[in-house]
Amino acid sequence: MLSFIYTNAQVCEGSLGDPVVNIDFGRGGGRGPRPDIITSYNYVPFGSVNGEGDFTIAQSTTGLNGGWYDIFNHTPNDFGGYMMIVNAAPDPGVFYESSNPIDLCPNTTYEFAAWIVNLLRGNGIQPNVTFTVVDADEKTLGMFSTGDMPNGNPTWKQYGFQFRTTGAGRVKIRMTNNAPGGGGNDLALDDITFRACGPKITSSINNTTLTTRNLCERTTETFNFSAGVTGSSTLKYQWQINEGTDWIDIPGQTNPSMNYTFNNAIPGVYQFRLAVAEPTNFNSPLCRTVSPTLTINVNRYPIPKAISNRPCLGSDLILDVADATGTYKWFDPQGREISDQKSPVIKAATFAMIGKYSVTVTSGGCSASSEVDVSVVPPPDAKVESATVEVCEGSAVELKASGGTIYTWIPATGLSAANISNPMASPLQTTTYTVRVSNGSCEVFLQVKVLV
Known part of the structure; x- marks a missing residue:
């Protein structure tokens, strides 16, 4: 299994904005199209990638080169x-340069990051890449080198660094291969991002350390969301909400703290965050940084259905809950808590256990209860007329059982019928017959020995 490691130089120690640039090379079937970049490398639309200076766009490296993971x-x-x-x-040089300028906010600090993995399975030249961000005048705004990436470790690593735009805000990415080609020096690149870097922001719900709270549907409650911002005194603020599709500004909520009321709450996941930027850049979402996300989960009430078997006297009483998951509390007819299991089993049912049992199910902080009437069925008053009878060889004798509505005799050999209360028995040798006497719910087993 692949693991992910973050490696950095001067990464943002404050708050980050949403990715304003996210180069993930797209998605689809087969090979991807050649990216719109400046490169002297040869794009390979199909087949292996064995040539020095070749590159391709694909979902995986499987089948592309026998020496790769x-x-x-x-x-x-x-x-x-x-x-x-x-x-x-074979020769070090630039292998990736954005062909079109990337527009960022002017005079703003950004974090650049990209994920890279060394593909080489064995020994060979180790990849070594330098990332450079330049402005429209080719002035270097930021630079970071990965150093030699160890072979034999197929682990995606993220490399990142900070830079600050000039007054124009336009930049280009340039990636340089520092190692010579030959045996090795093979890599994969993905998820290149730019994110605005701003002041350090902490956030909380109701002045606690919790960042997630639960609320039950159809309830009304007010939450206080607050953020502590370490930075410029001229910053502007805007609280935002995301109900599952996108972040939306909440009208009028432009202070570090706000109260938000759920009225007759509708189930769903509601996320909140504070967006921050200097006044000159605030109207552009590309320039904002954001606080850690705060979440309110509005949960549905469980709809449990308590069920029970119909135990016979002395057998196990089995309780269960259908149609609901969560935590459980079972109570007996006297209101005493008897179990926290979903399906408790009570041994040796007695008539004293008859009554109404209830279960309370709690899920996401929301609780609901259900009841079930438990009855204990008495066994049949089963009897046999005689436990031992005699019969002459070749003759028949009547076996008699009573007390039930259903009878089953075992074995059936030598009987006129096996499912009546009084079959005629004519075994060839001495036989012990077992009769199952049932009242439809409970059963008793008795024996009759026929001596031949």
């Missing part, structure tokens, strides 16, 4: 996603 793209939960796969050229 089988690696899948990095993007989480994107099984059809692509990555850029590179067999580095």
